[in-house]
Amino acid sequence: MRLIYLDNAATSHYKPFNVKYAFYKALKKSSNPGRSGHKLSLQNSLFVWKTREKIAKHFGDIKPENVIFTKNCTEALNIALQGIIKKKSGNVIASTFEHNSILRPLHELEKQGAITLTIITPENKKFITKKDVEKSLKKDTFLVCISSISNVTGNKNDIEEIGELCFKQKILFLVDNAQGVGHIKINMKTSHINFLAFSGHKGFLTPQGIGALCINSSLLPVPIMYGGTGTESESLFQPSLPPESLESGTLATPLIYSLFAGITYIEKHFDKHKKKVKEKTEYLISLLKQIKEITLYTHSTISGVVSFNVKDFDSVQVSDYLNNSYNIAVRGGLHCAPLTHKYFGTLNSGMVRVSLSFKTSKKDLDILVKAIKELVKNKHRF
């Protein structure tokens, strides 16, 4: 049976030819950039720099040296959160929609007594607005952490307005952009975002193993790892300036080549993809709304995420059924965002999360909906 992959919010299934080819080309000139001075090493060093420039430009023309390569979005968030908090203390605000990649570092730092933590919920029940943040500000709030798009519901938070507020209040603003990549355009400068984390393997369609932290702030995080950087080799201490201060050890150079290709691809096709994802998401939501046994948690067509539950079924029962009977890959259960589930009362049931992409066809969605209807109709059998 043909695979219908609807789990793109976990990782993209489709990888463009150029993304794969860039990796292969990089392997052919395998060497360690920034370590040696021979041709291959210099070529790779230049390309790594070119990719920093590409990312810096993509997110609003920040400084290329402030693009820190990481293994994934989580590492980027840890560098930012732990690194800022080594310099500042007080109150941190995060939202109920955050992923464990933000919640776990912050709860750990709260447990250690390094910060106090305020978790905010949305007045409109759907997404976080400037007002939600504003009314929760404390005198000593120095950092606000909000995801661009929830990985559970696909709803977009008002990051532009929140950035404006933080800027006026002289509060640092960090955005987890794991789910935003490829779906929304973000300008860190005009939106007053100081720290932005993302990975390549979701919206930028690269293999897993590469991500970055983008810094648009004079406050630079203190390193959380130390090691060889190819610079200031005579020193027994970490260099003080980025990118080297925050990048220890050998970089994943072939994946950096892929990331360059992925960003190029996404920038080229952005509007076309956006339109497709919007159309397909609207289509799916309209079909699901016709099934009265379905509870929908998604109120946005922006990222292709559509989350729901089917009456009388646990979400994992639904996802297992779709997998076993139709080879449809969706994600059931909890989505590494416990407070989101708590907020929606789905800590026990979890949610069925469909995450489609610009590659998803209406036909695939028809099969999905047919399968769900069949499940509802024959629920006594399951």
Place this chain on the structure above:
Amino acid sequence: MRLIYLDNAATSHYKPFNVKYAFYKALKKSSNPGRSGHKLSLQNSLFVWKTREKIAKHFGDIKPENVIFTKNCTEALNIALQGIIKKKSGNVIASTFEHNSILRPLHELEKQGAITLTIITPENKKFITKKDVEKSLKKDTFLVCISSISNVTGNKNDIEEIGELCFKQKILFLVDNAQGVGHIKINMKTSHINFLAFSGHKGFLTPQGIGALCINSSLLPVPIMYGGTGTESESLFQPSLPPESLESGTLATPLIYSLFAGITYIEKHFDKHKKKVKEKTEYLISLLKQIKEITLYTHSTISGVVSFNVKDFDSVQVSDYLNNSYNIAVRGGLHCAPLTHKYFGTLNSGMVRVSLSFKTSKKDLDILVKAIKELVKNKHRF
């Protein structure tokens, strides 16, 4: 001009077909292991586990769950060093031959007052022995950190005997195996090694971006990063057991497939490669010894590393000349191991490091030696 790549200690240039193919095969079934429950995700989860088993077996049959995937060797060392020191304090011993991936974390921890640090030098002037460690032990020494093979000289330290000593003294023993992979066999159990770090891109011939920490100890490091693990998703805190406790965020799954293939390849060809590297290294050393202007720092034929200086030349002058005139890629300057250079009095000149592989031909080495002879002969021209 054909490239003669002699910088394999920085990263391997040759990547076997199976290592590359494994990566592409993995990309074809792109999904996020440990996150969703559908077929592709489960297939990848099983393969990730299979790779943990492979690594665990390779290093002496340790527990597979104690194999922690990282982005590089440096991350593995940071997890171990910082993570152990969150549980223990006192004196740590490291050698003058360590890389900045060990020296910088330890000096940072010393600066923070978390440990006292003893740097030991070898009595035999070449490599660290059990005796060197023994005579430096303090009452409160709880950790000894030694590399298997120096990245600067290629000399092997007596890790088996040092392990025995640490075991008897109930001291934790950590080995930086960045340069040992593919060249020596290590059994963590019989050599009483508690923590071993390595990367894939050197001796295991994978692309850059994957490494691991192997733990053979009941003392488990405290995490240095926190985030989603796909397990205990309802918890706002990190799971307590490895591998998840020490692996936050999406894994570099396609690179894990490559690592499996790389280890398989190396295990199959180990003896043959070892013989080739030994022969070629002996050959190169014998030729270099005939040039009286050369100072050799290498006393081992085990890893293909041969480091030297040429009288009246800075090491970077030599490496630049080899690169520009003969397209020979070696590394000059400092090699991220400042205390090694201090020990040999080469902090100013650096060293020329040739690092050959089983793929290097005698003809390549003849060209290298010819080039050096030419440099010496015509030194007035440079």
